[in-house]
Amino acid sequence: MTIDHGHAHGSGGHAGHAHGVSAHADRRWLGISLVLITVFMAAEVAVGVIAGSLALLSDAAHMLTDAVAIVLALIAMRLAARPAGGGFTYGLKRAEILSAQANGLTLFLLGVWLAVEAVQRLVSPPQVRGGLMLVTALVGIVVNMAAAWCIAKANRASLNIEGAYQHILTDLFAFIGTAVAALVIVLTGFQRADAIATLLVVALMVKAAYGLLRDSGRIFLEAAPADMDPDALGDRLVAQPVIVEVHDLHVWQITSGQAAMSAHVLVEPDGDCHSVRRHLERVLRHDYGITHTTLQVDHVGEDTEAGDLLQSTSPTAGSAEHCDDAHGPVYRPGPNGH
Incomplete structure (x- = not known):
C-alpha cells in the first residue's frame, strides 16, 4: 500500500x-x-x-x-x-x-x-x-x-x-x-x-x-465550518480526474478561521497518487481556503482482489479493506455518488 x-x-x-x-x-x-x-x-x-x-x-x-x-x-x-x-x-x-x-x-x-x-x-x-x-x-x-x-x-x-x-x-x-x-x-x-x-x-x-x-x-464538537457543506466538498473532490472514491472525509476547525481536512482517496490503478494529492491540495487551498490537509491516496484494488471496489453495490463495501472503521458517507463519481 x-x-x-x-x-x-x-x-x-x-x-x-x-x-x-x-x-x-x-x-x-x-x-x-x-x-x-x-x-x-x-x-x-x-x-x-x-x-x-x-x-x-x-x-x-x-x-x-x-x-x-x-x-x-x-x-x-x-x-x-x-x-x-x-x-x-x-x-x-x-x-x-x-x-x-x-x-x-x-x-x-x-x-x-x-x-x-x-x-x-x-x-x-x-x-x-x-x-x-x-x-x-x-x-x-x-x-x-x-x-x-x-x-x-x-x-x-x-x-x-x-x-x-x-x-x-x-x-x-x-x-x-x-x-x-x-x-x-x-x-x-x-x-x-x-x-x-x-x-x-x-x-x-x-x-x-x-x-x-x-x-x-x-x-x-469538530463540526465543519458553518459556511461549508462537507457533502458538496466530497462530490467536488471525487469529480476530479482518475479518482474512484473518497471516504473518511473530515472537515473541522482548529480555531476560528483555521480549517483542516483529512480524507482517504482511491484512484484508478494507473493513476499518479502524488499528482492527485497535489491537485486536490490546490483545489482545497484556492477554492475552500483549507490550508491544513492530510490526504491518504491509494490505488483502487491495491489490497483487494482486482475490481472488487468498482463492482460493489454496497455504499460502504470496499472501503473497509482500506479503513477498518470508515466514518461518514462514501463519495463516488456519478449522480448517485453517495
Whole structure:
C-alpha cells in the first residue's frame, strides 16, 4: 500500500491578520479598551448606588464582564501564540475558543440574573434619580463607543476577539436603553422605565450569548465550518480526474478561521497518487481556503482482489479493506455518488 500524506500550512493565521492586523496591534487595541472600561465602571458603580438605578448597576455589572472578557481574550491570545509541542500537537490555539465560550456563558448567566431583578422591580418599582441616571448613561455611551471602536480595529475574524466585541457592543446598547429610560423618568416620573430598559438589554445579552456559545460549540464538537457543506466538498473532490472514491472525509476547525481536512482517496490503478494529492491540495487551498490537509491516496484494488471496489453495490463495501472503521458517507463519481 502506498500512502501519501500532504500537509499544507497557511502562513496567514487568522483571516484578519492576513489583511495587515498584527497580534501585537490586537493586544494594544484591547488594552486601550480595558483601561476605558475599568475606569468608567468604578465611577458607574458609585453613581448607580447613589441614584438607586438597577439599569446603571446592571450596566456596571456588564462592564465588569466586559473587562473580564478582554482580560480572557488577552490571555488566550498569548496562549494561542505558543508553538505546538508535547501533547498539544495543535499548540494552544483553542484557548481562544475557550475564552469565547466563557464570554458567551457569562453573558447568559448575567442576563438571567438581571431579568429576575428587573421583574421584581416591575412589580415593586423603587424611586430612581432620573437626572443622575441620564448623565451617567450619556457618558457611558461615549465610553463604550470608544471601546467598541478600539476592538473593531482588532482582528474580529477571531472568535475570541469577537466575543469581547459582542460584550462591548451589548453594553453600548444597554447604555442607550438606560439613557432613554432615564429621560422617560425625568419627563414623566414613570419609574418602571428603569426595569423595562433592563429587560431590553437582557434580550440583547441572550442573543449575543447564544451566538458565541453556538459558534464556539461547533468548533469544540469538530463540526465543519458553518459556511461549508462537507457533502458538496466530497462530490467536488471525487469529480476530479482518475479518482474512484473518497471516504473518511473530515472537515473541522482548529480555531476560528483555521480549517483542516483529512480524507482517504482511491484512484484508478494507473493513476499518479502524488499528482492527485497535489491537485486536490490546490483545489482545497484556492477554492475552500483549507490550508491544513492530510490526504491518504491509494490505488483502487491495491489490497483487494482486482475490481472488487468498482463492482460493489454496497455504499460502504470496499472501503473497509482500506479503513477498518470508515466514518461518514462514501463519495463516488456519478449522480448517485453517495
